[in-house]
Amino acid sequence: MKLSFAHSLSxxxxxxxxxxxxxxxxxxxxxxxxxxxxxxxxxxxxxxxKNPSGMEVKIINYGARITSIKVMDRKRKFDDVVxxxxxxxxxxxxxxxxxxAIGRYGNRIAHGTxxxxxxxxxxxxxxxxxxxxxxxxxxxxxxWDAKDVSxxxxxxxxxxxxxxxxxxxxxxxxxxxxxxxxGDKNDLRIDYTATTDKDTVLNLTNHSYFNLAGAGSETVLTxxxxxxxxxxxxxxxxxxxxxxxxxxAGTPLDFRKPTRVxxxxxxxxxxxxxxxxxxxxxxxxxxxxxxxxxxxxxxPSSGRVIECFTTEPAIxxxxxxxxxxxxxxxxxxxxxxxxxxxxxxxxxxSPNHSNFPTTVLHPxxxxxxxxxxxxxxx
Ligand code: GLA
Numbered sequence: 001m002k003l004s005f006a007h008s009l010s011x012x013x014x015x016x017x018x019x020x021x022x023x024x025x026x027x028x029x030x031x032x033x034x035x036x037x038x039x040x041x042x043x044x045x046x047x048x049x050k051n052p053s054g055m056e057v058k059i060i061n062y063g064a065r066i067t068s069i070k071v072m073d074r075k076r077k078f079d080d081v082v083x084x085x086x087x088x089x090x091x092x093x094x095x096x097x098x099x100x101a102i103g104r105y106g107n108r109i110a111h112g113t114x115x116x117x118x119x120x121x122x123x124x125x126x127x128x129x130x131x132x133x134x135x136x137x138x139x140x141x142x143x144w145d146a147k148d149v150s151x152x153x154x155x156x157x158x159x160x161x162x163x164x165x166x167x168x169x170x171x172x173x174x175x176x177x178x179x180x181x182x183g184d185k186n187d188l189r190i191d192y193t194a195t196t197d198k199d200t201v202l203n204l205t206n207h208s209y210f211n212l213a214g215a216g217s218e219t220v221l222t223x224x225x226x227x228x229x230x231x232x233x234x235x236x237x238x239x240x241x242x243x244x245x246x247x248x249a250g251t252p253l254d255f256r257k258p259t260r261v262x263x264x265x266x267x268x269x270x271x272x273x274x275x276x277x278x279x280x281x282x283x284x285x286x287x288x289x290x291x292x293x294x295x296x297x298x299x300p301s302s303g304r305v306i307e308c309f310t311t312e313p314a315i316x317x318x319x320x321x322x323x324x325x326x327x328x329x330x331x332x333x334x335x336x337x338x339x340x341x342x343x344x345x346x347x348x349x350s351p352n353h354s355n356f357p358t359t360v361l362h363p364x365x366x367x368x369x370x371x372x373x374x375x376x377x378x
Contacts, residue, residue, distance in 0.1 A: 009243040028052045030148050035044035035060050036088035037208065042143045044088055049155035049178035049182040055375065056077065062091055063140040064159040066176050066208050068330060069188060072302030075376040079214035081304065081375075083339050086330045089276060096322060097207040098329070100140030101178055102133045104163060104170050105359070106205040107281070107316060107348035108241045116171065116353035116360065117199055123169045128238050133207070135168035139176070140207070165198065172198030173364075187374040194367040202357045202367060203346045209320060209339035210306060212299030216331025220340045221262030226296040227255035227317060228280035233273055233347050233356075243353050246281060253280060258298065261319060261340065277321035277337060281347050287357075289314040290370055292373050295342050303377040308342050310371040313357050316343035343373040 029048050035046035046067065049057045056078075056083040067084040084098050085091055090099070105123070110125035112131035121132035126271035133140065157177060163174040179191040192204045205267040211217050232253050233241040234268040248254040252272055265277050274279070286292040288311050295308040295315055308315070320339040327334045360368050 066099035102137035172196040212304035308345035
């Protein structure tokens with residue numbers, strides 16, 4: 001069929017008008033929608049937080065996961081900059097913690113074993129000889145209660161989960177709340193709070209996979225990364241810290257000046273070989289200070305930038321070395337090293353290293369930690 005000139009014009013007009021009309025309808029604020037049910041019939045919701053400049057963050061109460069973050073590039077084009085799925089099925093199926101809340105213990109516990117107050121605890125192993133990200137069923141696979149807590153400061157959603165005493169082998173009933181708030185300055189703030197009724201260990205983080213050129217883009221090797229870390233914790237062949245706290249100086253783990261991810265990732269460095277790339281805990285030089293820049297990532301083609309601020313003492317910088325192109329999501333195929341994570345955290349395996357900052361939480365204490373991801377363009 002041949003289209004008339006007038007018809008073509010009206011098609012173009014429609015293509016231009018539809019997104020405009022849509023964005024006019026969905027102004028800043030919070031929207032809640034059904035996102036399907038888990039296999040045992042629990043209702044999952046998806047919350048969309050939007051700020052006045054159009055930045056949009058989507059969160060689901062399955063695993064308290066961030067499923068999408070849409071931000072502008074330097075030409076004011078919006079793209080989703082995190083790996084995720086637009087259907088619940090993607091999250092229910094096997095996937096490497098896309099956007100998830102991680103707990104009770106982020107990263108690895110050697111042999112899934114630790115001793116607390118003289119008693120030995122065992123977490124089910126799910127990463128070779130170790131327990132990773134809270135054991136076989138971590139917070140990333142729990143259904144959280146969720147409520148809209150938006151305020152004059154902007155849209156916000158609060159998720160709550162009660163992890164019962166003994167779940168995944170951890171002691172104490174642990175009440176955990178995670179609040180995601182989107183500010184006017186394109187800052188996504190994550191506040192974690194927790195209380196326990198028995199001594200326990202805790203290491204909470206978020207496992208968003210960023211690609212600032214847009215999810216589904218080939219690699220993150222051209223992203224420039226700055227990590228405000230003079231030291232890191234070297235690992236053994238199972239990615240458990242050896243216990244040393246080593247200077248980054250003179251190693252390919254020195255990101256104190258912005259450096260391309262790909263510049264040194266395949267160099268003959270033992271730590272990079274063990275991690276199959278970057279998969280290391282960087283010790284922040286100004287630990288615990290939310291006002292100090294902890295990490296910065298810039299993507300030259302889009303001009304997009306993330307600045308990360310945190311009260312946590314460290315960041316796991318991981319370059320998607322285990323992504324292998326088998327998963328397909330929002331942005332296309334998720335290839336090897338096509339995303340990076342900035343998991344703000346305590347050091348891995350801290351319960352087994354008395355020289356690492358403690359991760360023990362006692363009854364009567366209020367745990368609180370905050371991480372901010374601020375998006376901009378250069
Ligand atoms: C963390 C770990 C990695 C990997 C990913 C998930 O970043 O440090 O080794 O397990 O989670 O695939």
